[in-house]
Amino acid sequence: MDTIYLDNNATTPVDPDVIEAMVPFLGEGFGNASSVHSFGREAKVALENAREQIAAFIRCEPSELYFTSGGTESDNMAVLGTARRLKNRRNHIIVGATEHHAVIEPAEYLHEKEGFQLDLAPVDSEGYISPMRLRALVSDNTALVSIMHGNNETGTVQDDMPKMVEIAHQKGAIFHTDAVQSIGKVDIDVKALGVDLLSLTGHKIYGPKGCGALFIRSGLKIDPLLHGGSHEKRRRPGTENVAGAVGLAKALAIAEKKMAEDYGRLNDLADHFIDSVLNTIPDVRFNGTRSNRIPQTMNFAFNGVEGESVVLSLDVEGVAVSSGSACTSGAIEASHVLTAMGIDPIVAHGSVRFSMGRTTTREELDYVLEKLPPIIERLRAMSPVYNKQAHS
Numbered sequence: 001m002d003t004i005y006l007d008n009n010a011t012t013p014v015d016p017d018v019i020e021a022m023v024p025f026l027g028e029g030f031g032n033a034s035s036v037h038s039f040g041r042e043a044k045v046a047l048e049n050a051r052e053q054i055a056a057f058i059r060c061e062p063s064e065l066y067f068t069s070g071g072t073e074s075d076n077m078a079v080l081g082t083a084r085r086l087k088n089r090r091n092h093i094i095v096g097a098t099e100h101h102a103v104i105e106p107a108e109y110l111h112e113k114e115g116f117q118l119d120l121a122p123v124d125s126e127g128y129i130s131p132m133r134l135r136a137l138v139s140d141n142t143a144l145v146s147i148m149h150g151n152n153e154t155g156t157v158q159d160d161m162p163k164m165v166e167i168a169h170q171k172g173a174i175f176h177t178d179a180v181q182s183i184g185k186v187d188i189d190v191k192a193l194g195v196d197l198l199s200l201t202g203h204k205i206y207g208p209k210g211c212g213a214l215f216i217r218s219g220l221k222i223d224p225l226l227h228g229g230s231h232e233k234r235r236r237p238g239t240e241n242v243a244g245a246v247g248l249a250k251a252l253a254i255a256e257k258k259m260a261e262d263y264g265r266l267n268d269l270a271d272h273f274i275d276s277v278l279n280t281i282p283d284v285r286f287n288g289t290r291s292n293r294i295p296q297t298m299n300f301a302f303n304g305v306e307g308e309s310v311v312l313s314l315d316v317e318g319v320a321v322s323s324g325s326a327c328t329s330g331a332i333e334a335s336h337v338l339t340a341m342g343i344d345p346i347v348a349h350g351s352v353r354f355s356m357g358r359t360t361t362r363e364e365l366d367y368v369l370e371k372l373p374p375i376i377e378r379l380r381a382m383s384p385v386y387n388k389q390a391h392s
């Protein structure tokens, strides 16, 4: 069997139709969208068409959509830009405890360097934030609440988001959501969600890397991160990545057609894979929820092993997956997402994420299901702590 790619939450291959749509704007249509001559005008038309298509996909106005270099920049722009704009009136921010680092780190920066109070909204054991617990944190001093839509490690989707937005708005706070993992996989309607800001990126949905967007509700003012030009109405200066924007729009157009079918197929595959892992391997925990989730994401903690060792062992068998642990200054740290869900850091160390994609087949999963149990058994046999536990 060829190599099996089960790391689609990290990134996806660019769809050949997306490449085809982008190529003209890397070649003869290379113009700068700000130039007034015909080259510039052609690029500008392509850029604005892309903006219109993406805006229609998330149900906002084209004038509310700003192109960025991806999810990290969109998140930083939303968190830093909103807080700094409001700092003379409000100096408290709330972010979900399981946010991506692209939200958590700018929030920590605001706390450590710019005097903002910071609260992390707690999650339950499946990764959900309860609106009631959020209500207890929001005050008249809260500038921003940032809670992600679908989690990158567990796939948990915050189905109570409209309620959370209402709670933030009742106190006059701005609401941002990171929808980087949800966009193109589950329906995203900014009007129905009620959010003020929403981040998205191309490379998780078969689009190009280095191109994303931030929805900013009409009338909302945030400080720009960058200064130096009038692009994107001065909110995000820098020559626009026209080919990237065209690719992002095309990726979403493809997703729109395939979303319902992909969702159902991946949901069935996930049920098969999750049940099989739980039935064939002892001492394993499924991390997340089985109800409202992005079905392609499956995260397990294998007691007594290091997630990184499983990743490397599967790589030898031609299977690409990832572990939730991060290597910080030479030490492996347990995933903050899993520990926030109440999982013991030692158990969280054994976590592995399998993230399927549009081309994942049942045969591929069955191959992994054949290779995985002996890998876990071998790694556990080498773990003195696990063996002591097992025999005590």
Ligand SMILES: Cc1ncc(COP(=O)(O)O)c(C=O)c1O
Pocket: 009, 010, 069, 070, 071, 072, 073, 075, 100, 102, 148, 150, 151, 152, 178, 180, 181, 201, 202, 203, 210, 212
């Ligand atoms: C939830 C989430 N937010 C933000 C990002 C960052 O996006 P980008 O890689 O486009 O900067 C990622 C990427 O891993 C993500 O999963």
